[in-house]
Amino acid sequence: MSRARSALTPWLLVSPGALLFLALVIVPLVLTVILSFHVYDHGTGIKNEFTLAHYLAVVTDDYYLGIFWRTLRVAALTTLLCALIGVPEAYILARMRDPWRSVFLLVIIGPLLVSVVVRAFGWSMLLGSTGLVNQALQALGFGTVKLLYTETAIVIALVHVMLPFMVIPVWTSLQRLDPAVEAAAWTLGASRFTALRRVVMPQVSMGMLSGSLIVFGLSASAFAIPGLLGGRRLKMAATLVYDEFMHELNWPLGATIAIIVLVANLVIMLAYNRMVEARARRTLG
Amino acid sequence: MQKNGPIALAFHTLVVAFVLAPLLVICLVAFTPENTLSIPTTSFSLRWFREIFVHPDFVASFVNSLWLATLSATIAIALAVPAGLAIDRYDFPGRDGLNALFLSPLIIPHLVLGVAFLRLFALIGATGSFTWLVVSHVIIVTPYVLRLVLAALSGMDRSAEQAAMTLGASHWTVFRRVTAPMILPGITGGWLLAFINSFDELTMSIFVTSPATVTLPVRMYMYATESIDPMMAAVSALMIALTAGAMLVLDRAFGLDKILVGQK
Amino acid sequence: MGFLTLASLSKVYGDHAAVRDVDLSVAKGEFVSLLGPSGCGKTTTLQMIAGLVEPTRGTITLDGRDITHEKPNTRGLGIVFQSYALFPHMTVAQNVAFGLEMRKVARAERDKRVKTMLGLVHLAQLADRYPRQLSGGQRQRVAIARALVIVPPVLLLDEPLSNLDAKLREEMQFELRRIQQSVGTTTIMVTHDQAEALSISDRVVVMEQGRMTQIDAPYRLYEHPATAFISSFVGKMNRLDGVWRGQGPSGTAQINGVSLPCEQASFPDGQTVALSLRPEKILLRAHGQGRVDGTIVNRFFLGSYWLFTVETPVGALSVSVPNHGEEPAGEGDAVALDWTPASLRVEAITATAGAAA
Numbered sequence A: 001m002s003r004a005r006s007a008l009t010p011w012l013l014v015s016p017g018a019l020l021f022l023a024l025v026i027v028p029l030v031l032t033v034i035l036s037f038h039v040y041d042h043g044t045g046i047k048n049e050f051t052l053a054h055y056l057a058v059v060t061d062d063y064y065l066g067i068f069w070r071t072l073r074v075a076a077l078t079t080l081l082c083a084l085i086g087v088p089e090a091y092i093l094a095r096m097r098d099p100w101r102s103v104f105l106l107v108i109i110g111p112l113l114v115s116v117v118v119r120a121f122g123w124s125m126l127l128g129s130t131g132l133v134n135q136a137l138q139a140l141g142f143g144t145v146k147l148l149y150t151e152t153a154i155v156i157a158l159v160h161v162m163l164p165f166m167v168i169p170v171w172t173s174l175q176r177l178d179p180a181v182e183a184a185a186w187t188l189g190a191s192r193f194t195a196l197r198r199v200v201m202p203q204v205s206m207g208m209l210s211g212s213l214i215v216f217g218l219s220a221s222a223f224a225i226p227g228l229l230g231g232r233r234l235k236m237a238a239t240l241v242y243d244e245f246m247h248e249l250n251w252p253l254g255a256t257i258a259i260i261v262l263v264a265n266l267v268i269m270l271a272y273n274r275m276v277e278a279r280a281r282r283t284l285g
Numbered sequence B: 001m002q003k004n005g006p007i008a009l010a011f012h013t014l015v016v017a018f019v020l021a022p023l024l025v026i027c028l029v030a031f032t033p034e035n036t037l038s039i040p041t042t043s044f045s046l047r048w049f050r051e052i053f054v055h056p057d058f059v060a061s062f063v064n065s066l067w068l069a070t071l072s073a074t075i076a077i078a079l080a081v082p083a084g085l086a087i088d089r090y091d092f093p094g095r096d097g098l099n100a101l102f103l104s105p106l107i108i109p110h111l112v113l114g115v116a117f118l119r120l121f122a123l124i125g126a127t128g129s130f131t132w133l134v135v136s137h138v139i140i141v142t143p144y145v146l147r148l149v150l151a152a153l154s155g156m157d158r159s160a161e162q163a164a165m166t167l168g169a170s171h172w173t174v175f176r177r178v179t180a181p182m183i184l185p186g187i188t189g190g191w192l193l194a195f196i197n198s199f200d201e202l203t204m205s206i207f208v209t210s211p212a213t214v215t216l217p218v219r220m221y222m223y224a225t226e227s228i229d230p231m232m233a234a235v236s237a238l239m240i241a242l243t244a245g246a247m248l249v250l251d252r253a254f255g256l257d258k259i260l261v262g263q264k
Numbered sequence C: 001m002g003f004l005t006l007a008s009l010s011k012v013y014g015d016h017a018a019v020r021d022v023d024l025s026v027a028k029g030e031f032v033s034l035l036g037p038s039g040c041g042k043t044t045t046l047q048m049i050a051g052l053v054e055p056t057r058g059t060i061t062l063d064g065r066d067i068t069h070e071k072p073n074t075r076g077l078g079i080v081f082q083s084y085a086l087f088p089h090m091t092v093a094q095n096v097a098f099g100l101e102m103r104k105v106a107r108a109e110r111d112k113r114v115k116t117m118l119g120l121v122h123l124a125q126l127a128d129r130y131p132r133q134l135s136g137g138q139r140q141r142v143a144i145a146r147a148l149v150i151v152p153p154v155l156l157l158d159e160p161l162s163n164l165d166a167k168l169r170e171e172m173q174f175e176l177r178r179i180q181q182s183v184g185t186t187t188i189m190v191t192h193d194q195a196e197a198l199s200i201s202d203r204v205v206v207m208e209q210g211r212m213t214q215i216d217a218p219y220r221l222y223e224h225p226a227t228a229f230i231s232s233f234v235g236k237m238n239r240l241d242g243v244w245r246g247q248g249p250s251g252t253a254q255i256n257g258v259s260l261p262c263e264q265a266s267f268p269d270g271q272t273v274a275l276s277l278r279p280e281k282i283l284l285r286a287h288g289q290g291r292v293d294g295t296i297v298n299r300f301f302l303g304s305y306w307l308f309t310v311e312t313p314v315g316a317l318s319v320s321v322p323n324h325g326e327e328p329a330g331e332g333d334a335v336a337l338d339w340t341p342a343s344l345r346v347e348a349i350t351a352t353a354g355a356a357a
Ligand SMILES: Nc1ncnc2c1ncn2[C@@H]1O[C@H](COP(=O)(O)OP(=O)(O)O)[C@@H](O)[C@H]1O
Pocket: B001, C013, C017, C018, C036, C037, C038, C039, C040, C041, C042, C043, C044, C045
């Protein structure tokens, strides 16, 4: 009796959440996959017939390919910049003393909690044709530069939004690093640079990699930033999906693109897990 | 230990400036007396803050978002605490799979979730319903709560529970008197984090809100794509202030770095 | 002039002097321990020698060369960190080879030296393991091998044994001494464990609150501790407060009117004195046949010896008696205590002596 009860307990505890998540994660995703195969007619809307046409259209049409290419380019550039800024910054933070360390950690990762719309809006004010950046350029004798509604603006704002996602994992791996290890390398004759390259970097590389993946995945599916800083013409995958759903009303096509974004994301995560496992196997011998 | 050199400090200053620049600009522009987006130079004015209250839709969206965030964070706690207990304390078939299911909204882009919810809601005739909006937010904030609850459970000293048990407490009493108080920081932190994430959520919500249930970020996004005036800055400044307050509470109570580690 | 010389070396953090005016001269091939309680400045001293902490004042000279301001990566000293600081992403062999690599030693030569060194520390079998696959004692030997393979003029060890469990710690003490003697490297070891310092060093330096208060051979340190602090920190010690009765050398130390035979000493009449007597210097006798009578209140069996607490008219005294295989007197038994006068040390308690303790 008591045994039977205790075997049931975990199920009773998880079932409310589990049912909700099955109904609202698995079911909608399956419905979306199905939706992406539905035939769409501009006159009558979604039809109860199935086709691969949307997938074919997306991978052959230059318009869509262009947007995917831009999405990849922007996400890759954002990831690179986040790594170039975030890794050294995390290292600098790790070497600071309290209270500065906690204060600046808060400054760097705190904006994560500020709505993306707010941050995008801030950048649009800074980068606009009469924005602060252009005013500064003018004051310095350079002409004004068109920044807003360019890929540059999107990348700048994305780097701003994504930076914490790079700093956090690198910071975490630096926390795990015994500071004496770097000192040990020096005392064995390594220069500061060699110690960084040979001893510190290999140990933060996993943090950097996981940060890069998060940044890349989130950048590639970012919506608010390209929506507000890219304008109507400069679309990325997420804004394209939104337009297909809300303006073109071509839901099946929108669903197709969304599914492609999802699959790409999952493939990257899976590849990452593989890499982590391979590395774990290597270092554990 | 080792100190940062001048180059490192210069780099750090630039990064901090980069991080703070857009937020500072917003907070300054919000106080402009002008009609254009400009940084106030001579005088400060609260006119754009007052202007917000002339826009009932903004106020309505704010109230709407507040309710949405409160409800979804609370429901997320109600789901995540028992689920966390089951996952941490019991070994049962499908445990890892369920854990992955609960955490999956962290990996699935919000864009995809938005599309998927829109499709589901359209099929069951739930578009525009506030209840279903809450449900969709519960899905995206539960993982944050669950992660903190799991961390709190696995970090707590089990011997305290065992001690209570040997002193004659029942399972329920042990939970109520020992376990719950010990994981309370995790639960509170999870609630706040869930609240903030729900309150800020845009990408998924924009697919599933209707004119009657528009949340504040969605309202702001719509507004900003149409026109840009200092009132947006005033609203944004208010949101920054709100977030900063919540952030300080979170940091004081739990350490922000701990809560945000691995967050997406 | 020693091989390694510290001259009025000091380190001040803010308004806190972690190390004050340390003077030390270490001869070539010598094994010196820095002994002191936690926080007394041992690590800071060691790190100044290593070049990881910049001294506030003073100089460090190695083989006649002033290295005070030299960078750690050019000093060429071998350092074993308290946490070992092994490179977790490198194998044992790679860890040991790192210093040679930095010195651009050719591959073949490097492999040979790594192999020899791993043989010396008995780790040849584990060359391809990663640090996390090693036990504490093995890690510690990797750290020693890594520091020694570069043939450093001086080996610095920061509490190298403190992360090991008691049994292993004892084994590794002698292992450490064996390795040091076979290579002949001048060695400075930091420790807070007096037994460790006494058992393997040529000389022990005692540090108290940033200062060096005694530098002596282990045996002399134990027999002639310079301060009250040292006498209680190094080994066990019975300490009693008494008064000197009688004039000069003809007087005796008294407690509660009981005269206690002690070493040759001379104090003015009425001087308050501190008496110290090591537990192992006290002999247990039948009641009425010693210098003071007493009752055993506690008895502990510690394997190789018995430790008694004996309540006497002059106070409670610890007495240790070697274990001869028979059960000695038990709790409640009336006994007497005896000692040779020379083993009871007497010091005047003055205001300054009190402050130092
Ligand atoms: N970087 C530092 N900043 C300020 N005080 C320090 C620093 N390093 C050590 N100290 C202080 O100096 C004293 C000596 O420290 P340390 O040399 O580590 O002692 P030990 O190794 O003997 O335990 C301690 O009181 C410690 O708090």
